[in-house]
Amino acid sequence: MTATTETAQTRSLKTWQGINQALTEEMERDERVVLVGEDVGRPGGPYGVTRGLLDKFGGLRVRDTPISEAVLVGLGVGGGAVGLRPVVEIMFFDFAMIAMDQIVNQAAKFRYFSGHSMPLTIRTMCGAGGPNGAQHSQNFEAWFCAVPGLKVIMPSNARDAKGLLKAAIRDDDPVLFIETLGILPTRRDVPVDEDFVLPIGVAETRREGTDVTVVAIGRLVDRALEAAETLAEEGISVEVIDPRTLSPLDTDALVASIRRTGRLVTATEATAPCSIGSEVCALAVENCLSELKSAPVRVASPFINVPTPVPLAEWRAPGPDAVADAVRKVMQG
Amino acid sequence: MAESRTSTVESPSGAEAAQARYRLMRLSRRFEETVHEQFHEGNVPGPLHLSIGQEAVAVGAISPLRVSDAVLSTHRGHHHCLAKGAKADRLMAELLGREPGYSRGRGGSMHVAIPDIGLLGTNGIVGAGIPIATGAAYGMQAQGRDDVTVCFFGEGATGTGAFGESLNIAALWKLPLVFICENNQYVELTPQSVHVAGEIHRRGESFGMPGVKVDGNDIDEVLAAVGDAVARARAGEGPTMIEAVTYRWFGHYAGDKAAYRESDEVEQWRAKDPLVRSRAKLDAAVADELDASAEAEIQAALEFALNSPITGPDSLALDHLATT
Numbered sequence: 001m002t003a004t005t006e007t008a009q010t011r012s013l014k015t016w017q018g019i020n021q022a023l024t025e026e027m028e029r030d031e032r033v034v035l036v037g038e039d040v041g042r043p044g045g046p047y048g049v050t051r052g053l054l055d056k057f058g059g060l061r062v063r064d065t066p067i068s069e070a071v072l073v074g075l076g077v078g079g080g081a082v083g084l085r086p087v088v089e090i091m092f093f094d095f096a097m098i099a100m101d102q103i104v105n106q107a108a109k110f111r112y113f114s115g116h117s118m119p120l121t122i123r124t125m126c127g128a129g130g131p132n133g134a135q136h137s138q139n140f141e142a143w144f145c146a147v148p149g150l151k152v153i154m155p156s157n158a159r160d161a162k163g164l165l166k167a168a169i170r171d172d173d174p175v176l177f178i179e180t181l182g183i184l185p186t187r188r189d190v191p192v193d194e195d196f197v198l199p200i201g202v203a204e205t206r207r208e209g210t211d212v213t214v215v216a217i218g219r220l221v222d223r224a225l226e227a228a229e230t231l232a233e234e235g236i237s238v239e240v241i242d243p244r245t246l247s248p249l250d251t252d253a254l255v256a257s258i259r260r261t262g263r264l265v266t267a268t269e270a271t272a273p274c275s276i277g278s279e280v281c282a283l284a285v286e287n288c289l290s291e292l293k294s295a296p297v298r299v300a301s302p303f304i305n306v307p308t309p310v311p312l313a314e315w316r317a318p319g320p321d322a323v324a325d326a327v328r329k330v331m332q333g
Numbered sequence: 334m335a336e337s338r339t340s341t342v343e344s345p346s347g348a349e350a351a352q353a354r355y356r357l358m359r360l361s362r363r364f365e366e367t368v369h370e371q372f373h374e375g376n377v378p379g380p381l382h383l384s385i386g387q388e389a390v391a392v393g394a395i396s397p398l399r400v401s402d403a404v405l406s407t408h409r410g411h412h413h414c415l416a417k418g419a420k421a422d423r424l425m426a427e428l429l430g431r432e433p434g435y436s437r438g439r440g441g442s443m444h445v446a447i448p449d450i451g452l453l454g455t456n457g458i459v460g461a462g463i464p465i466a467t468g469a470a471y472g473m474q475a476q477g478r479d480d481v482t483v484c485f486f487g488e489g490a491t492g493t494g495a496f497g498e499s500l501n502i503a504a505l506w507k508l509p510l511v512f513i514c515e516n517n518q519y520v521e522l523t524p525q526s527v528h529v530a531g532e533i534h535r536r537g538e539s540f541g542m543p544g545v546k547v548d549g550n551d552i553d554e555v556l557a558a559v560g561d562a563v564a565r566a567r568a569g570e571g572p573t574m575i576e577a578v579t580y581r582w583f584g585h586y587a588g589d590k591a592a593y594r595e596s597d598e599v600e601q602w603r604a605k606d607p608l609v610r611s612r613a614k615l616d617a618a619v620a621d622e623l624d625a626s627a628e629a630e631i632q633a634a635l636e637f638a639l640n641s642p643i644t645g646p647d648s649l650a651l652d653h654l655a656t657t
């Protein structure tokens with residue numbers, strides 16, 4: 001793409017580049033923003049997301065740490081308490097288990113106890129998408145949505161990733177920002193405007209439809225859109241909603257759509273028990289029981305751990321076909 | 334009340350400063366004795382961990398600090414809070430579950446954080462302040478400030494994994510951090526010999542930081558050691574590990590009769606009372622005055638708390654988020 005065809009409005013970027021841009025722009029804009037994590041400096045992280053930042057901002061603001069996840073988040077909590085706006089990278093979501101106390105008991109409680117803001121962003125990566133196996137691919141987003149005091153964001157494309165990460169960094173609360181490995185290499189048109197910031201807590205209708213509401217997150221959004229195309233040919237009109245922010249969840253938008261269509265399918269890469277899908281189904285039953293024409297269906301990964309071989313991991317993750325099958329099922333019910 | 338008391342004793346030397354430190358120790362002792370009574374009256378709606386007998390560590394260690402320096406405290410933190418400048422009346426209100434408390438009476442003594450005076454939190458999770466202290470020290474370094482962070486923890490907390498992680502990072506990055514282990518000999522209901530291998534003050538040595546052991550019942554010894562460590566930290570020379578050996582007179586929590594200890598042992602330590610020792614260095618008439626003024630502050634604090642509304646469910650929904 002040449003500079004001339006690249007309009008002032010948008011530019012095509014891969015998701016990891018959108019994240020990199022958000023970090024760069026926010027660090028340029030506000031010197032209180034710092035980035036700490038394992039390999040975030042010279043190597044730029046396992047997928048290059050933080051490439052170039054060390055050279056731009058120096059070793060005090062882009063800080064490689066030892067393998068110390070509990071203290072990594074502590075660095076963010078303590079730094080946030082004394083005036084920084086830290087961005088902490090936990091390489092894989094799986095490793096957040098080691099830092100649980102600092103995330104759940106410390107960061108998410110700070111404001112409750114002190115009345116002071118905790119402008120901390122924790123970035124992490126989840127999901128299958130490489131030969132990473134059962135300890136490097138897990139989706140724990142729902143666990144963190146059960147914690148008051150924490151915001152949870154999971155974007156589904158480069159544009160949202162950039163706009164929402166900027167929002168997270170500018171937000172005065174602790175935000176868990178979950179990057180889905182499966183979308184890091186996918187492209188979108190991303191606004192060039194440095195103040196392109198998306199609102200936290202607002203869902204986006206990605207396709208309008210009248211027969212079925214599909215609430216999809218992360219990697220499943222594009223797959224749900226693909227399924228919707230196929231289903232349109234069969235005469236089924238699917239509405240696809242991407243909550244984008246999982247906590248607080250935009251319940252008004254979800255409930256309004258479910259009431260309109262009377263049918264619900266949820267689609268996540270996580271396993272079904274106690275998932276975001278479960279939460280949205282519960283919302284539907286609580287708020288839309290009289291409008292529901294059939295029982296909601298959750299599309300999710302089978303309740304098994306993630307296999308290491310890529311073809312097996314891909315087999316486990318729900319694809320467009322699984323979403324389409326679920327839609328056909330709720331249409332019959 | 335007591336607005337005249339500065340939040341920290343800015344100058345650690347001189348007779349006036351020594352008097353202020355003694356008064357703060359007395360205030361801490363009387364504060365805890367008073368909340369202990371209130372606990373038995375049924376007025377404290379939460380657990381209470383007393384540090385009576387340990388006052389010299391908190392006051393000695395916090396004296397060399399400024400308001401802009403940070404302190405991370407523990408579950409046994411009343412004396413740290415008072416020394417860093419928490420007001421006795423609002424702290425009392427917090428412990429008694431009253432609206433004007435620092436956390437509007439919903440947190441209790443293990444959840445007090447007053448960032449405006451550098452108190453970044455007491456904590457209900459043993460050892461959890463250590464990573465946060467490391468982060469605060471990193472924040473100061475990254476902002477080019479010459480402030481320092483002092484991190485208190487008990488000997489039991491040295492068993493947590495993040496303790497070692499924090500020492501490594503603090504030493505690698507030469508953070509302006511002073512680690513202070515208040516070794517009061519007991520970890521909940523067991524002696525430290527069940528919990529701690531080797532000597533705590535030497536734990537820093539393998540990471541390349543100095544380790545110092547002091548008599549935690551001697552405020553001057555604590556003050557000197559922490560003063561040196563703070564100066565080192567401010568000069569960019571990195572962290573120090575200090576072990577202050579002391580003793581808690583009462584049980585682990587209010588209500589714990591501490592039957593797991595020999596009374597001889599308790600008596601021996603009571604004889605080393607840090608208050609008696611520092612009082613002996615003052616003019617008796619001056620000390621009497623300081624005692625009286627601390628007492629008046631505590632009585633006023635108690636009255637303030639008891640006359641304040643009890644926190645009800647209305648305030649519980651309060652703002653755990655700045656923005657929604």
Ligand SMILES: Cc1ncc(C[n+]2csc(CCOP(=O)(O)OP(=O)(O)O)c2C)c(N)n1
Pocket residue numbers: 408409457458459460486487488489490491517518519520521585
């Ligand atoms: C992570 C964690 N584990 C266990 C406890 C329960 N607990 C509360 S205080 C305490 C003992 C702490 O001992 P120490 O660190 O020596 O401090 P001290 O009580 O002696 O001041 C324990 C085990 C806790 N609060 N947090």
